Amino acid sequence: MSDLSQALERLPHAGPMRFIDSIEAVEDGGRTIVTRIHVRPDFIMAEGGQVSPLVAVEFFAQSAAALMAHRSAAAKAPKVSGALLGTRSLECSGAISVGDLLECRATEVFGAGALAQFECTLRRDGELLAKGSINVASGALPPG
Amino acid sequence: MTREEIQAQIVEILSDSFELDASTITPESTLYEELDLDSIDAVDIFVQLRDITGRRPDPEKAKAIRTVAELIDFAIEERAAAERGDPEPETPLPGA
Numbered sequence: 559m560s561d562l563s564q565a566l567e568r569l570p571h572a573g574p575m576r577f578i579d580s581i582e583a584v585e586d587g588g589r590t591i592v593t594r595i596h597v598r599p600d601f602i603m604a605e606g607g608q609v610s611p612l613v614a615v616e617f618f619a620q621s622a623a624a625l626m627a628h629r630s631a632a633a634k635a636p637k638v639s640g641a642l643l644g645t646r647s648l649e650c651s652g653a654i655s656v657g658d659l660l661e662c663r664a665t666e667v668f669g670a671g672a673l674a675q676f677e678c679t680l681r682r683d684g685e686l687l688a689k690g691s692i693n694v695a696s697g698a699l700p701p702g
Numbered sequence: 703m704t705r706e707e708i709q710a711q712i713v714e715i716l717s718d719s720f721e722l723d724a725s726t727i728t729p730e731s732t733l734y735e736e737l738d739l740d741s742i743d744a745v746d747i748f749v750q751l752r753d754i755t756g757r758r759p760d761p762e763k764a765k766a767i768r769t770v771a772e773l774i775d776f777a778i779e780e781r782a783a784a785e786r787g788d789p790e791p792e793t794p795l796p797g798a
Binding site: 643644646667668669670671673674691693 | 741742744745746748749752758759761762764765
């Protein structure tokens with residue numbers, strides 16, 4: 559199993575609540591992650607073939623979580639748990655539809671202890687659908 | 703950029719981001735008590751500080767800052783580090 563696949567398996571999100579299909583790359587010295595999302599017909603947030611652009615926030619959060627998971631796997635550290643604290647800025651400029659193949663890019667711009675901020679974009683075939691920043695908290699899960 | 707100019711930019715960040723009255727923000731103001739900011743607000747401040755410093759702030763030094771004056775000192779030090787070409791600090795792995 560590749561490092562990126564291992565990181566995906568460390569994500570606490572499971573079943574229909576895991577929105578990310580794959581990790582495409584970890585770049586920028588480990589500060590940026592690129593993930594791929596296929597919006598399938600049974601996507602839990604789809605309604606009438608459409609998905610609210612606000613769901614981009616969750617795509618951002620799961621991508622940030624995947625980066626944390628990648629780091630913890632690389633360091634052979636315990637699994638990391640986390641929480642989305644909120645967003646200070648979010649701009650949505652395009653609709654998301656069932657069938658879309660999306661690319662999410664999340665870059666950690668500052669991290670201090672358990673808190674971090676990520677700047678994120680969501681694109682479809684290069685077209686910017688959403689961009690924003692999220693604040694997240696994370697920490698190691700207890701063994702077991 | 704002079705210390706006064708850096709101070710003016712930091713006051714602008716604080717007043718714009720957190721709806722604080724700029725006239726009440728002094729170098730002696732404490733971030734968490736007098737300005738009533740929290741640790742999440744601090745993350746926002748340090749992200750915006752990159753525009754002044756030109757580099758990713760050192761998180762270990764950032765965590766120790768308690769006053770506006772210390773924030774100004776920090777920005778000056780970070781600008782000097784950027785001019786020297788010092789490598790950006792590593793972000794510690796959460797929980798590790």
